[in-house]
Amino acid sequence: MALNDFVIASYRLTINSPLHWVIVVLAVISLVISCWLIYQGFTRELSNNLPKKAPLRFRQKAHLSLLIFANIIAFFSVLLFVLPFEKQVQTPMFDMLLTAGFKHKVTNDDFNNIDMSNEKILYSLRLAEHIWLLSDENDVMENQPLYQWLVTNYRDKVFVINSIQVLTDLWASAATKNTQLFGLNHKVPSLIQILGDGLTRAQWQHLAAFNQQKRVQHSSNTAQSPNIEFSFYASKPLTGVTNLHWRRQLLLGQALTVTGQLQQAFTANRQFQLSLVNNNVVLDSIIIAGNETFSLAATSKIPGLFSYQLILTELPKKQSKQGFKNQAIASNSLTNLNVLNEKTVLKISEDIAFSVATGNKPRVLIKQSAPSFETRRLKQWLSQTGSKVQTISKISKNKWAQQQVNPVTLNAEISDNNAANTKLLSQGSKNTAQGKLLGQAHLLTQRLLAEHDFLMIDSRMLLSLEQTEVDALYRAVKQGLGLLINADASLLQFNHSVADKRSQLLSLFTITAVDESLSRVVASWPDKPVQDVSQTITPQTISIVISSKKHQGINSLIQSTTGQTLVAKQSFGLGTVAISTLNQTHQWALQATPALYSHYWQYLFSAISRSQNSTRWLSSKPAMLALANQSQDICLISPLETVYAPAMQLSSYPLSKHKKCALFSAHQAGWFEFTALTEKQVLLAKQARYFYGNNKFLAWQQAIKHNASRRYESEAPTANRVLSGREVNAAATYRQINKLYLWLIMFISLALLWLERKWHAG
Amino acid sequence: MSNAEQYHQQRLLINGGKDAKKNPNKSALIQHLNHLVARWKRQLLLQQVLLFLPILLALVSAILFVLLSFDILANASATATWVFVLVTGLLAKLAQIISSENYASITLSNLIVHLNNRFVMLEDSAQLLLLDAQQLSALEKLQQGKILTRLDDILKQQAQVKYLDLSPQFAKRRFAIANALLVFSLIILTLIGSLQLLNTAMSWFLPTIDTLQLAEENRPIKLDETPVGILSQQVIIEPPSYSVDNNTVDKKPMLKQISDSLDIDTLVGSHVSWIFSFSAPAVDYYIVFSNGERHQLSQHKDGTHRFQDRLTTSMVYHLTVINEDIQVSEDFASVHRINITPDHAPKIRFIAPKSTVTEYGKNSTPSLMAQVQISDDFAITDVIILASIAKGTGEGVKFRDQRFSFDRSEVIAGKVHYYKNWSLQDLAMEPGDELYFSIVATDNREPEAQQTRSPTKIIRWLEAEQSGINADGILIDFMPEYFKSQRQIIIDTIELIEDKADLELALFNEKSELLGIAQSALKEKYGQYLGDEFSGQHSVGVTMSESYSADKQQQPKIQVHDEHGGTNAVITAVGEQPHDENVNHEHGSNKLNTISRGDVSGRMALINRYGHNHEDSDVGVMTNQDPKALMKKSLANMWQAELHLMLSAPELALPFEQQALRLLNLAKKAERIYVKRLGFEPPPVTEQRRYQGDQADILAKNLQVSYFQVEQLSNQTQQALRQFLQLLNQFSQSVLSTHLPSKQPIKLSGRLTADELAFIEVVKQGIAKQIDQRPALLEGLMVIERILLEQQLQLSQCDNCITLLVSKLEQLLPNPIASPNSQEQDYYDQQPLIKSYSQFLEDNL
Numbered sequence A: 001m002a003l004n005d006f007v008i009a010s011y012r013l014t015i016n017s018p019l020h021w022v023i024v025v026l027a028v029i030s031l032v033i034s035c036w037l038i039y040q041g042f043t044r045e046l047s048n049n050l051p052k053k054a055p056l057r058f059r060q061k062a063h064l065s066l067l068i069f070a071n072i073i074a075f076f077s078v079l080l081f082v083l084p085f086e087k088q089v090q091t092p093m094f095d096m097l098l099t100a101g102f103k104h105k106v107t108n109d110d111f112n113n114i115d116m117s118n119e120k121i122l123y124s125l126r127l128a129e130h131i132w133l134l135s136d137e138n139d140v141m142e143n144q145p146l147y148q149w150l151v152t153n154y155r156d157k158v159f160v161i162n163s164i165q166v167l168t169d170l171w172a173s174a175a176t177k178n179t180q181l182f183g184l185n186h187k188v189p190s191l192i193q194i195l196g197d198g199l200t201r202a203q204w205q206h207l208a209a210f211n212q213q214k215r216v217q218h219s220s221n222t223a224q225s226p227n228i229e230f231s232f233y234a235s236k237p238l239t240g241v242t243n244l245h246w247r248r249q250l251l252l253g254q255a256l257t258v259t260g261q262l263q264q265a266f267t268a269n270r271q272f273q274l275s276l277v278n279n280n281v282v283l284d285s286i287i288i289a290g291n292e293t294f295s296l297a298a299t300s301k302i303p304g305l306f307s308y309q310l311i312l313t314e315l316p317k318k319q320s321k322q323g324f325k326n327q328a329i330a331s332n333s334l335t336n337l338n339v340l341n342e343k344t345v346l347k348i349s350e351d352i353a354f355s356v357a358t359g360n361k362p363r364v365l366i367k368q369s370a371p372s373f374e375t376r377r378l379k380q381w382l383s384q385t386g387s388k389v390q391t392i393s394k395i396s397k398n399k400w401a402q403q404q405v406n407p408v409t410l411n412a413e414i415s416d417n418n419a420a421n422t423k424l425l426s427q428g429s430k431n432t433a434q435g436k437l438l439g440q441a442h443l444l445t446q447r448l449l450a451e452h453d454f455l456m457i458d459s460r461m462l463l464s465l466e467q468t469e470v471d472a473l474y475r476a477v478k479q480g481l482g483l484l485i486n487a488d489a490s491l492l493q494f495n496h497s498v499a500d501k502r503s504q505l506l507s508l509f510t511i512t513a514v515d516e517s518l519s520r521v522v523a524s525w526p527d528k529p530v531q532d533v534s535q536t537i538t539p540q541t542i543s544i545v546i547s548s549k550k551h552q553g554i555n556s557l558i559q560s561t562t563g564q565t566l567v568a569k570q571s572f573g574l575g576t577v578a579i580s581t582l583n584q585t586h587q588w589a590l591q592a593t594p595a596l597y598s599h600y601w602q603y604l605f606s607a608i609s610r611s612q613n614s615t616r617w618l619s620s621k622p623a624m625l626a627l628a629n630q631s632q633d634i635c636l637i638s639p640l641e642t643v644y645a646p647a648m649q650l651s652s653y654p655l656s657k658h659k660k661c662a663l664f665s666a667h668q669a670g671w672f673e674f675t676a677l678t679e680k681q682v683l684l685a686k687q688a689r690y691f692y693g694n695n696k697f698l699a700w701q702q703a704i705k706h707n708a709s710r711r712y713e714s715e716a717p718t719a720n721r722v723l724s725g726r727e728v729n730a731a732a733t734y735r736q737i738n739k740l741y742l743w744l745i746m747f748i749s750l751a752l753l754w755l756e757r758k759w760h761a762g
Numbered sequence B: 001m002s003n004a005e006q007y008h009q010q011r012l013l014i015n016g017g018k019d020a021k022k023n024p025n026k027s028a029l030i031q032h033l034n035h036l037v038a039r040w041k042r043q044l045l046l047q048q049v050l051l052f053l054p055i056l057l058a059l060v061s062a063i064l065f066v067l068l069s070f071d072i073l074a075n076a077s078a079t080a081t082w083v084f085v086l087v088t089g090l091l092a093k094l095a096q097i098i099s100s101e102n103y104a105s106i107t108l109s110n111l112i113v114h115l116n117n118r119f120v121m122l123e124d125s126a127q128l129l130l131l132d133a134q135q136l137s138a139l140e141k142l143q144q145g146k147i148l149t150r151l152d153d154i155l156k157q158q159a160q161v162k163y164l165d166l167s168p169q170f171a172k173r174r175f176a177i178a179n180a181l182l183v184f185s186l187i188i189l190t191l192i193g194s195l196q197l198l199n200t201a202m203s204w205f206l207p208t209i210d211t212l213q214l215a216e217e218n219r220p221i222k223l224d225e226t227p228v229g230i231l232s233q234q235v236i237i238e239p240p241s242y243s244v245d246n247n248t249v250d251k252k253p254m255l256k257q258i259s260d261s262l263d264i265d266t267l268v269g270s271h272v273s274w275i276f277s278f279s280a281p282a283v284d285y286y287i288v289f290s291n292g293e294r295h296q297l298s299q300h301k302d303g304t305h306r307f308q309d310r311l312t313t314s315m316v317y318h319l320t321v322i323n324e325d326i327q328v329s330e331d332f333a334s335v336h337r338i339n340i341t342p343d344h345a346p347k348i349r350f351i352a353p354k355s356t357v358t359e360y361g362k363n364s365t366p367s368l369m370a371q372v373q374i375s376d377d378f379a380i381t382d383v384i385i386l387a388s389i390a391k392g393t394g395e396g397v398k399f400r401d402q403r404f405s406f407d408r409s410e411v412i413a414g415k416v417h418y419y420k421n422w423s424l425q426d427l428a429m430e431p432g433d434e435l436y437f438s439i440v441a442t443d444n445r446e447p448e449a450q451q452t453r454s455p456t457k458i459i460r461w462l463e464a465e466q467s468g469i470n471a472d473g474i475l476i477d478f479m480p481e482y483f484k485s486q487r488q489i490i491i492d493t494i495e496l497i498e499d500k501a502d503l504e505l506a507l508f509n510e511k512s513e514l515l516g517i518a519q520s521a522l523k524e525k526y527g528q529y530l531g532d533e534f535s536g537q538h539s540v541g542v543t544m545s546e547s548y549s550a551d552k553q554q555q556p557k558i559q560v561h562d563e564h565g566g567t568n569a570v571i572t573a574v575g576e577q578p579h580d581e582n583v584n585h586e587h588g589s590n591k592l593n594t595i596s597r598g599d600v601s602g603r604m605a606l607i608n609r610y611g612h613n614h615e616d617s618d619v620g621v622m623t624n625q626d627p628k629a630l631m632k633k634s635l636a637n638m639w640q641a642e643l644h645l646m647l648s649a650p651e652l653a654l655p656f657e658q659q660a661l662r663l664l665n666l667a668k669k670a671e672r673i674y675v676k677r678l679g680f681e682p683p684p685v686t687e688q689r690r691y692q693g694d695q696a697d698i699l700a701k702n703l704q705v706s707y708f709q710v711e712q713l714s715n716q717t718q719q720a721l722r723q724f725l726q727l728l729n730q731f732s733q734s735v736l737s738t739h740l741p742s743k744q745p746i747k748l749s750g751r752l753t754a755d756e757l758a759f760i761e762v763v764k765q766g767i768a769k770q771i772d773q774r775p776a777l778l779e780g781l782m783v784i785e786r787i788l789l790e791q792q793l794q795l796s797q798c799d800n801c802i803t804l805l806v807s808k809l810e811q812l813l814p815n816p817i818a819s820p821n822s823q824e825q826d827y828y829d830q831q832p833l834i835k836s837y838s839q840f841l842e843d844n845l
Helices: A018-049 A058-082 A118-127 A145-153 A164-175 A178-182 A201-221 A322-330 A334-340 A373-384 A412-427 A432-439 A446-450 A459-463 A467-478 A489-493 A501-506 A586-591 A594-608 A698-715 A718-726 A740-761 B003-022 B024-069 B078-098 B108-118 B126-130 B138-160 B172-195 B197-217 B486-499 B505-530 B600-611 B627-646 B650-678 B716-732 B754-770 B777-790 B801-812 B832-844
Strands: A005-008 A011-014 A085-092 A094-098 A131-134 A158-161 A191-196 A229-234 A240-245 A249-251 A255-263 A271-278 A281-289 A293-299 A304-314 A347-357 A364-368 A389-396 A399-405 A454-458 A482-486 A510-513 A544-547 A555-560 A565-572 A575-580 A631-637 A651-653 A656-665 A670-677 A683-691 A730-736 B230-238 B257-259 B264-267 B271-278 B285-289 B294-296 B305-310 B315-321 B336-341 B347-352 B357-360 B367-375 B380-391 B398-404 B408-412 B415-423 B434-443 B451-453 B457-461 B557-563 B566-572 B703-706
Touching: A018 A058, A058 A740, A094 A118, A131 A145, A145 A158, A158 A164, A164 A201, A201 A698, A229 A698, A240 A304, A240 A347, A240 A698, A255 A271, A255 A304, A255 A347, A255 A698, A271 A293, A281 A293, A304 A683, A304 B716, A347 A683, A364 A373, A373 A389, A373 A399, A373 A586, A373 A594, A446 A467, A454 A459, A459 A482, A459 A489, A459 A501, A467 A482, A467 A501, A467 A575, A482 A594, A489 A510, A489 A544, A544 A565, A555 A594, A565 A594, A575 A594, A586 A594, A631 A683, B024 B078, B024 B108, B024 B126, B024 B138, B024 B172, B108 B126, B126 B138, B230 B264, B271 B285, B294 B305, B315 B777, B336 B777, B347 B451, B347 B486, B367 B380, B367 B434, B380 B415, B415 B434, B486 B505, B486 B627, B486 B650, B505 B627, B505 B650, B627 B650, B716 B754, B716 B801, B754 B777, B754 B801, B777 B801
Parallel strands: A094 A131, A094 A191, A131 A158, A191 A229, A249 A347, A364 A389, A364 A454, A399 B703, A454 A482, A482 A575, B264 B336, B357 B457
Antiparallel strands: A005 A011, A011 A085, A085 A730, A240 A255, A255 A293, A271 A281, A271 A304, A304 A347, A389 A399, A510 A544, A555 A565, A565 A575, A631 A656, A651 A656, A670 A683, B230 B257, B230 B271, B271 B305, B285 B294, B285 B315, B315 B336, B347 B367, B367 B415, B380 B398, B380 B434, B408 B415, B434 B451, B434 B457, B557 B566
């Protein structure tokens, strides 16, 4: 309480501004003067009538005192009428913040809340100091029935705010006491009850930041820290899909896997059919109930941008005719379901947007101790997809065959050597020095390895590499090369005791002889395409077992169905070393489908191959819901110092000048394409992202808000929740008294004075 | 103003000036009057301009509108032109007013005259003011003085009413009319502009000129100005002469169909006549088929255009006009379909003998009634039996070919059954001889008839006695040496399924069981090579009881376990445990040729024998794709087929039979594919150098360089299909932001370039090839044709066309081959931090 407050009983008069003081001083002076004048008037009157100064008679005395009394009354009433005069009231110390989903229908008393009963809500609404109604920026709240309802019932304390920012701004300004003149008391409440769907993370962060800032300010002033407590009362969950997770950017051949959870009210337990649909063709479908999770998958056949539909259709209840149900389950088309019961059947359609791109074609080098079908098939696949492949095969003792497919530029070294070879041969000379050079064309050199992203080598070749080759390989892997060793039993004979670089590479894995019972395995890897029964691939035979070292965890890429590691990888320097026991995957292309085979290798390449070092946009998180009109962090990785993106302000990420991010807010729903350009406007990378409209994934949006609200709420001390949640704590505050009575007193006293004056004047 | 008047005026002014010196009152008046003259002039100018302005505005706007509409004037310069013309017009009008007589007649003297006329008070003496006082007589002076004051009063009065009487009269009505005209004309122009009436008018106007010119050149026919439309259309479908209506009892030939719809559904080989009458008969009309054919419609004397063709393939077509100047109605944009139902070849089904081989003992009387059901869509023209009789053994075998015809035929349930009684003795056969016969049926298709040849049946007259005939006279054709092939089993199963309605239940069950036995035999035969254990012919001769399926409750349950990729079935009898030890291991017991009829235990024995999964048929895990693995899989399917056949469920058995056949065929081919596609191709070595060990030449080939484009390695049609799908997808998933470089404009209307049209054409051809096998693609083909016609993806009057097309096209594409991609990391590994970390890791390894 300020020093200038005058407290009498439960009333308080605040005189804290110069204006107030001027008013008071002027009033006192004028009161004194007016009283003196009245007294003078009486004495003069008497002296006029009588020659001698006579004392006032009793009647006159009474008249005078009455006049002065009336004068004083009028004076005080005017002063109190003008100055802030408050009465102490017992008011609850909380505000209510109503968010979306608070109340759907005005006609009934259902507040759509699961945490608080309707009676409690009505009680709280009555007691709350302020009721803040959070509306969308685009909505005109004044026309909403909810607002109308609130205004009719709680007229003087309902305020519509467009954002949380508005609320904190109001509180901030209340702290500077500017609002005192307006008579509005937007004091920072100690408790806010949040009802409805709750707030998003960004909104909560804003509130938390305000709270923090306030605490800092207060801690500098006084020891007391009036923290705002939040309690959240969630609205009923909407029926729909939540916690969705799907990769927004896929490579051609990768399956789109949509996982998520069905959300419906706890009481309802309806059955739904959930289908993944594209162009009215059902790609995958599942029947779920309760709050079950689901996973649907489909593979796009072409690259591009796609928007599949996730359609949730309610199945008719069991009570309905049995025939209906059978028909619904048997039917694969969605239209039939509609026909069933249009009134009661709920149908929600959400878009699953994703992009499918073709891979970036890593450059592959294969060195093998003998030509094999495995590498030949791999080469065929790689050349089909337009990648660069070079194979070096030993075909005889000291004889090598080399093949290059789609070379970007001919390997200088090799071509030089080759040119030398042909020259040599044409001349027929047998110069030993040149012959040596000729013989070295097959060697792995640092330059050759630097030109490739992936080296596949069989174990016999690995063991017979020359020392210079091993050094080059070691260095290349350290610098990022992906190395895949096709392991066989020959590795078992390798002597680990020799501490050279080869053994360093090999010691990443522990290889043991096979246990006969485990020799036949069926490989499985994440997102492996589902095979028909007729396409079941026969199990592979493995000759060795990779086991993890005790101290080092092995990253198992491919496992058998029994959990045995078939392909393992280890990071080494910047690169990756992987070892594979599956040496006959080429059979899959014929036994099953080329799609399965290519998927296997795509997976291996994406795990082992040298990481991309070109400019690219980072893909968005698979579990994030990007909404229009919400800022999203969009990041780019580039080896270049300066990269431009139109319509965006890229700023470097902390600790890295290669990662640059920008905030982007889509002005409407739909696909947006981001491009990265060099200074000379050369296109470096582009990426399309889909932004959803605010009316999409309503259940998911609600779940996000619920989760965020529950989390932030729980950060507050639990005691407060108990205290504030069920019993509304009250505190003494001052409220402006009703000045109508003051005005009446002022009016009556002034009127009496006036009448007296008139009567006196005759 | 004439010179005389000017002079007079000047004089008046000079005089006035002189007087004014003497009489300031008078000079002030004259000055006032001069002021009034100037004012009058001003007002006249203003009024005239005001009257002219609306007319000018209307005129200028109209002219500008016309200029803009005809693109003579650019929009940008319109405003400038408007202002310029307006100002020029106003200036011209001003000049015209100033030089007009009206303007010139506004003089002081005329004003005086006007004052005299207007105000009686002045007594026609106002002109006295202009005269010098010296020239005046006394009376005049008196009068002048009098007038002076009166005029002063008048002027003062007039000043109060703003010189109402001393101003030019404004033609308010004319002004109002002019303004109304302006408003009216502006409304008209707006209407024309918004309704694009002018364009319509122009569109009538322009082609008329062209076609008139054309008419002058070619033929003296005048065309309508309206777009060319189809007034009437008629399609007469004449089915091929051989076709008969199967719905009628006496099978009359199919009648001509006449329809107004241009969509045609008919039989292959139908003659179709299109008869159109167009609103412009003189133009050349063409009918364009999706196979690329284009035919001109011939014009007949009655003004109709006709075209006639014989249809053999399903396709789509549309009408067109070559002359691009001719405006055509929407009828020409629509695409119509031709859906052709092919004529099937005759179907031959053996009713007896069912088995491929029928054997007779040496001492039996070998006679056999062959009964065949032959059916066709329309009619059978010829049925013959081709028979060969083989005599002798070893190298002395002689064959005698003979043609026979059936003895008689009769119609049973709408289908013709043919009968032939074979008596081997009549054919001069002896024990040890064999008769092979097959049936060739020819239908009435024209021009080339279709023939079907039945499988060959073998009748053997054995040299030894054998007991292959059971008591009921049903021949059990299980002979270990002869097998029904898997294909034959499939054919027989299909036949059995088709016959199901006609056959009695018991017979049906028996036939199914026989097929099961055949399947079993085949399975065992192959199984021998794969090392399966079988104990002889234990499966022979077990038949089902007649009451088999009379009681549904007694039917065993089949549980299919799908584990580890293999399908195993376990049959559980109702109320009985499946693994009853007593029954379970009686596999080895010899039940050869025992026929159990109606006894429950026998059935259960059978079930246990065929249903129990004694050993996994697919237990041998194959290490590679060898025929053996495929054979194993095939055998597994045969097991299933046999199971279902034995349970009289040929429908369930059929898929397994087919799968078994497919795998068998695959096994035959597997090795060959393997070698062809993946085998190492050694460099050619001549015989001379073969054993020399000289490898010098090999080195020359130690580097092979080859370039592949993705397109080279894939099917052209599929490539085009993929491109087309991508295009459609781009169209449906438009990107909103315009962050793209200017090189790549965003496609919104879906207008297609020549390249795109080219690969769409490829797609169209690809689909047209498949249309006979997959008639459902016809809808997609129609959409493609429309896209090609309109040359854009934004089709008019077709909302779901693109969706439909995409869904059809996607079905044609195989699953994609995944493309390789590098590792994706959220950091860049050239960062100093990561580099030093990797260095650290390396040091510690």
